[in-house]
Amino acid sequence: MNFWPIFKKEVRSYFMSASTHVVLTIFLVLSGFFFYTNMAWFEKTNVTGSASIVSGLWLYYFNDLRFLLIFVLPLLTMRLLAEEKKLGTIELITTYPVRDTEILAGKYLACMTVFLVMLAGTFVNVVLVGLIWDFSEIAPIMTGYLGIFLLGCALIACGVFVSSLTDNQIVAATGTMGLFILFWFLTWNEAMGSDELIRVLIRLSLFDRVFDFLEGKINSKDIVFFILFTGFFLFLTLRSLGSRAWKGLK
Amino acid sequence: MIEVEGISRHFGSILALKDVSFRVEKGEVVGFLGPNGAGKTTMMRILTCFIPPSSGVAKVGGLDVTRHSLEVRRKIGYFLERVALYPDMRVFPFLRFAGELKGIGRAGLKKAIYEAMEICGLEQVRNRVINNLSKGYRQRVGLAQALLNRPEVLVLDEPTIGLDPAQVSEIRRVIKGLSGERTVILSSHILSEVSMICSKVIIMDKGRVIAVDTPQNLSALLQKRLSTYVQIEGHPETVMEELKNVTGVFKVESEEKVSDTILRYRVESQKGTDFCGELNALAFRNQWILREIKTAEMTLEEIFFKVVAKEGKS
Numbered sequence: 001m002n003f004w005p006i007f008k009k010e011v012r013s014y015f016m017s018a019s020t021h022v023v024l025t026i027f028l029v030l031s032g033f034f035f036y037t038n039m040a041w042f043e044k045t046n047v048t049g050s051a052s053i054v055s056g057l058w059l060y061y062f063n064d065l066r067f068l069l070i071f072v073l074p075l076l077t078m079r080l081l082a083e084e085k086k087l088g089t090i091e092l093i094t095t096y097p098v099r100d101t102e103i104l105a106g107k108y109l110a111c112m113t114v115f116l117v118m119l120a121g122t123f124v125n126v127v128l129v130g131l132i133w134d135f136s137e138i139a140p141i142m143t144g145y146l147g148i149f150l151l152g153c154a155l156i157a158c159g160v161f162v163s164s165l166t167d168n169q170i171v172a173a174t175g176t177m178g179l180f181i182l183f184w185f186l187t188w189n190e191a192m193g194s195d196e197l198i199r200v201l202i203r204l205s206l207f208d209r210v211f212d213f214l215e216g217k218i219n220s221k222d223i224v225f226f227i228l229f230t231g232f233f234l235f236l237t238l239r240s241l242g243s244r245a246w247k248g249l250k
Numbered sequence: 251m252i253e254v255e256g257i258s259r260h261f262g263s264i265l266a267l268k269d270v271s272f273r274v275e276k277g278e279v280v281g282f283l284g285p286n287g288a289g290k291t292t293m294m295r296i297l298t299c300f301i302p303p304s305s306g307v308a309k310v311g312g313l314d315v316t317r318h319s320l321e322v323r324r325k326i327g328y329f330l331e332r333v334a335l336y337p338d339m340r341v342f343p344f345l346r347f348a349g350e351l352k353g354i355g356r357a358g359l360k361k362a363i364y365e366a367m368e369i370c371g372l373e374q375v376r377n378r379v380i381n382n383l384s385k386g387y388r389q390r391v392g393l394a395q396a397l398l399n400r401p402e403v404l405v406l407d408e409p410t411i412g413l414d415p416a417q418v419s420e421i422r423r424v425i426k427g428l429s430g431e432r433t434v435i436l437s438s439h440i441l442s443e444v445s446m447i448c449s450k451v452i453i454m455d456k457g458r459v460i461a462v463d464t465p466q467n468l469s470a471l472l473q474k475r476l477s478t479y480v481q482i483e484g485h486p487e488t489v490m491e492e493l494k495n496v497t498g499v500f501k502v503e504s505e506e507k508v509s510d511t512i513l514r515y516r517v518e519s520q521k522g523t524d525f526c527g528e529l530n531a532l533a534f535r536n537q538w539i540l541r542e543i544k545t546a547e548m549t550l551e552e553i554f555f556k557v558v559a560k561e562g563k564s
Binding site: 002006008009088090091093094096097098099 | 338
């Protein structure tokens with residue numbers, strides 16, 4: 001798979017652009033702030049000194065991270081294909097002997113790389129807690145990160161799809177954010193539909209799936225769901241890339 | 251090398267290409283000539299596998315562009331009309347990126363890049379950010395990426411547009427130098443440029459192929475016309491009528507109204523016929539006063555567009 005040149009170029013492009021650094025900074029500042037407030041809360045409620053740090057601190061922290069992704073990931077994914085369309089370079093690279101799947105793979109993996117760097121920045125919190133507390137309950141933290149990571153995979157796939165639909169990055173970002181918020185609220189409205197509908201929707205829920213990971217459980221059905229969700233949106237992106245040939249062009 | 255048969259392409263309700271057919275032999279330099287909107291870029295986009303045709307067959311090196319898209323793209327170097335480049339990349343890394351995507355192995359990559367840069371005169375700017383380059387240099391970068399690793403077929407969409415005269419002649423020289431070993435298709439709306447570089451010209455308008463011929467034949471055909479501007483004092487309708495009846499006259503148009511009886515006319519006639527002599531005789535017979543007679547050779551462009559317009563109406 002000849003995705004490597006595209007991957008290299010995209011990663012370099014990400015880290016050379018100011019917007020990426022702004023987004024990373026915002027994420028790290030906010031996640032750090034959330035960590036601080038959660039820590040303060042934990043300290044306050046941990047009167048007896050024996051509360052579980054996992055359910056008292058990390059659960060809330062990962063929840064906040066989960067929420068943060070809704071606003072931060074679209075800002076990373078918006079440029080992936082929209083920019084190429086705007087610059088006209090989509091015509092350049094698609095007339096090179098490289099497959100659409102390779103282009104998509106390179107771009108998707110580049111965004112994943114930035115996402116991983118972003119997440120890695122939060123490890124400092126883990127280290128801090130470990131140093132002050134202990135590292136005994138590291139497993140739920142690791143699974144928590146796994147859950148967030150899988151969620152990120154799925155959301156980025158969604159984001160790259162929306163980016164492929166437009167040549168305007170702002171439209172891509174807001175559209176992606178809107179879609180994420182829709183996914184978030186999909187299972188919240190018990191009053192809106194029948195019981196059966198709610199049951200079906202819960203099965204399809206994206207964000208809620210992370211809870212088990214946060215408690216230290218790794219369910220194969222959750223992993224499969226994330227993989228399928230990711231695959232579905234990557235498939236849609238390929239369709240979208242292919243359809244440019246059929247729609248009108250400037 | 252390139253066979254196109256019955257290619258049509260529509261975008262919604264607009265028919266951009268209508269039943270286009272032509273052949274390009276290996277080593278030929280062929281020019282697509284036509285006004286904007288003629289379909290040149292669309293035809294090139296089909297050949298480079300950017301968009302598929304709505305109907306018809308296009309083959310490059312015997313391979314169908316829709317069925318063997320990847321192999322076809324390996325044979326082609328494409329210069330985009332839009333000169334799409336990555337503005338935040340520097341020249342050398344960009345060419346390396348292009349080379350890697352084109353599948354040039356690591357061993358030959360540097361050599362291929364240096365070769366392309368040398369041909370396009372980019373050595374001085376190899377480390378400049380593309381966004382900071384002048385338009386001429388950006389166009390050279392676009393050309394360099396197309397030339398990388400000597401592709402069998404070069405598709406150049408308006409390669410000299412927007413350049414200053416020195417750069418234009420430079421690029422033309424480069425393209426001319428490539429002929430023989432590689433097959434080149436280029437598009438332009440400047441007939442003189444096409445005559446200079448190409449061995450064959452395909453004229454297009456409104457999505458159709460109007461003429462295919464060598465530049466020499468086309469020029470000879472088109473230069474048989476002469477334009478004469480006359481200011482005649484005389485009854486306008488009679489003047490127009492009489493002028494049209496002169497042997498060898500193709501067209502009479504009134505260009506300007508100086509006064510009720512004095513109009514400026516433009517007469518297109520066949521070279522070799524003595525229009526001025528006939529005009530004088532007419533004027534004497536009808537008692538017109540000739541206030542101005544000016545002959546002008548039609549520029550190749552003017553002739554071309556008139557021919558295209560005429561063919562389009564027929």
